[in-house]
Amino acid sequence: MQQQQLLLSRVQSVVFWAVVAKAAWSVYRAILEGTLVKRVAATAVKVVPPAAIKALIDKELASVFKKIHGDGDASAALTVPARGLGGRAVVARLEELRTPYSDKTRGGVYRDPNSEVCETQNRAFELYNCSNALYTFAFPAVRKFEAETIAAAVDMVGGGTAESPSDEGSPRRKPPAINRRKTVAIYASAPTFSHGVVDDIVGLGNLAASLGIGLRVDNCLGGVLLSFGEGAPPFDFEIPGVTSMSVDLHKYGNASKGASVVAFRNARLRRRSYLPSGGGGGDGGGLYVTPTLQGSRNGAIIAQAWATLMHYGQDGYRDVAAEIKAAFAKALEIVRDTEDIDVLGTPDAAAIVPIVAGEGLKKTGITIYQVAAEMEAPRGWSAFTGPNPPVYSICVGQARAKPGVLEAWGNDLRAAISHLKTNTIGTTTTTTTTTATAAIIYGAASAVPEDVLNAVGRSSGPTSTSPLP
Numbered sequence: 001m002q003q004q005q006l007l008l009s010r011v012q013s014v015v016f017w018a019v020v021a022k023a024a025w026s027v028y029r030a031i032l033e034g035t036l037v038k039r040v041a042a043t044a045v046k047v048v049p050p051a052a053i054k055a056l057i058d059k060e061l062a063s064v065f066k067k068i069h070g071d072g073d074a075s076a077a078l079t080v081p082a083r084g085l086g087g088r089a090v091v092a093r094l095e096e097l098r099t100p101y102s103d104k105t106r107g108g109v110y111r112d113p114n115s116e117v118c119e120t121q122n123r124a125f126e127l128y129n130c131s132n133a134l135y136t137f138a139f140p141a142v143r144k145f146e147a148e149t150i151a152a153a154v155d156m157v158g159g160g161t162a163e164s165p166s167d168e169g170s171p172r173r174k175p176p177a178i179n180r181r182k183t184v185a186i187y188a189s190a191p192t193f194s195h196g197v198v199d200d201i202v203g204l205g206n207l208a209a210s211l212g213i214g215l216r217v218d219n220c221l222g223g224v225l226l227s228f229g230e231g232a233p234p235f236d237f238e239i240p241g242v243t244s245m246s247v248d249l250h251k252y253g254n255a256s257k258g259a260s261v262v263a264f265r266n267a268r269l270r271r272r273s274y275l276p277s278g279g280g281g282g283d284g285g286g287l288y289v290t291p292t293l294q295g296s297r298n299g300a301i302i303a304q305a306w307a308t309l310m311h312y313g314q315d316g317y318r319d320v321a322a323e324i325k326a327a328f329a330k331a332l333e334i335v336r337d338t339e340d341i342d343v344l345g346t347p348d349a350a351a352i353v354p355i356v357a358g359e360g361l362k363k364t365g366i367t368i369y370q371v372a373a374e375m376e377a378p379r380g381w382s383a384f385t386g387p388n389p390p391v392y393s394i395c396v397g398q399a400r401a402k403p404g405v406l407e408a409w410g411n412d413l414r415a416a417i418s419h420l421k422t423n424t425i426g427t428t429t430t431t432t433t434t435t436a437t438a439a440i441i442y443g444a445a446s447a448v449p450e451d452v453l454n455a456v457g458r459s460s461g462p463t464s465t466s467p468l469p
């Protein structure tokens with residue numbers, strides 16, 4: 001007994017000193033690498049932003065709050081109603097609150113709610129709304145739809161096109177030197193959101209394979225479009241180093257939001273995405289396993305994604321990809337023909353048109369963010385912006401591809417630039433407060449350190465998720 005106690009105390013002391021040594025070593029290394037000071041500074045900024053930054057953030061958040069809530073919502077429901085309103089009244093309210101469809105605001109990838117595919121999806125929602133994909137035996141059809149949807153999506157990205165267009169001008173960056181011991185995978189995009197760049201997946205695939213690490217391709221936006229479009233650069237599992245991909249069926253697959261597939265090269269990798277919870281843990285509910293972090297999942301989302309794939313078929317998706325490609329070419333032409341702005345690089349055939357300030361605009365001091373804001377607030381076109389370099393981009397979906405829509409957008413773009421040029425004196429533009437604020441926020445996003453931006457992001461959450469009665 002005494003011997004056992006002695007052994008135990010020795011083990012405890014070895015563990016204790018090992019922990020102390022490890023902590024001391026990481027502090028020492030952090031100092032050596034010069035990261036400690038940076039980390040302390042970053043944490044300080046996160047926790048206590050300097051007064052000037054805080055004042056600026058508070059001012060901007062107050063203005064965003066005002067933009068969202070106006071003078072408040074007298075009808076805001078802050079509790080469950082004491083007496084149920086009943087179906088008819090609730091549906092009437094849903095109809096009343098709905099924003100009418102507009103091709104201008106559906107700037108991303110959305111299909112027309114009056115389209116035939118939407119009708120198919122609505123019916124799928126009706127039929128499978130009261131289901132849970134977690135219960136395989138209770139809802140066998142949902143299991144079948146999910147398995148088939150995943151198989152079809154994986155098949156889609158298993159055979160990309162092989163031709164690689166030359167694109168010297170695109171803002172691709174050389175991958176940084178990789179420390180093999182600290183890296184488990186490389187992350188690449190096909191394409192990136194605001195710049196429309198398909199990374200050099202072949203090059204990165206070779207690099208990943210030579211280092212024996214993973215290569216994840218974020219193919220959320222491009223998955224369906226690049227698979228069915230012509231002339232796309234190589235991006236998928238045909239490249240040996242690619243180990244996992246994400247494909248959003250709810251983007252160019254035209255399914256309703258909430259349907260995305262993560263695909264792995266082999267079963268060994270896929271196994272890691274399952275989340276088992278052994279029996280007897282937590283709530284004592286026995287063995288529980290989910291394919292990802294999510295637990296209960298509404299089968300209707302899965303059923304409509306499956307229905308959408310079946311509705312279009314490969315020929316339907318090829319037609320959509322051709323339609324988008326033509327609209328994309330038209331949008332590029334409009335930007336190239338517009339004075340004072342340029343297309344950034346040569347965007348891959350991926351439907352993002354990145355617009356930057358041309359020499360003419362730069363001379364006036366007007367930023368591309370001001371152009372984006374002018375398009376957004378007074379003219380009603382949804383705008384996306386990004387930093388490094390500052391860019392205003394549009395995502396060409398079916399709403400933009402409709403006859404006349406891009407032409408109207410081009411007219412407004414020229415009008416917005418001309419308005420800014422006429423009304424800019426020195427570096428001040430006499431424009432609406434909303435527009436100026438939006439431009440400042442877009443600009444701040446590229447200038448403010450990421451930690452501060454994240455802190456702002458957290459503070460801004462309640463701006464939209466709190467009601468103002």
Ligand SMILES: Cc1ncc(COP(=O)(O)O)c(C=O)c1O
Binds near residue numbers: 191192193218
């Ligand atoms: C390249 C890329 N990855 C991921 C996402 C995130 O997609 P979601 O918000 O649909 O989950 C987006 C959204 O636009 C995207 O463009």
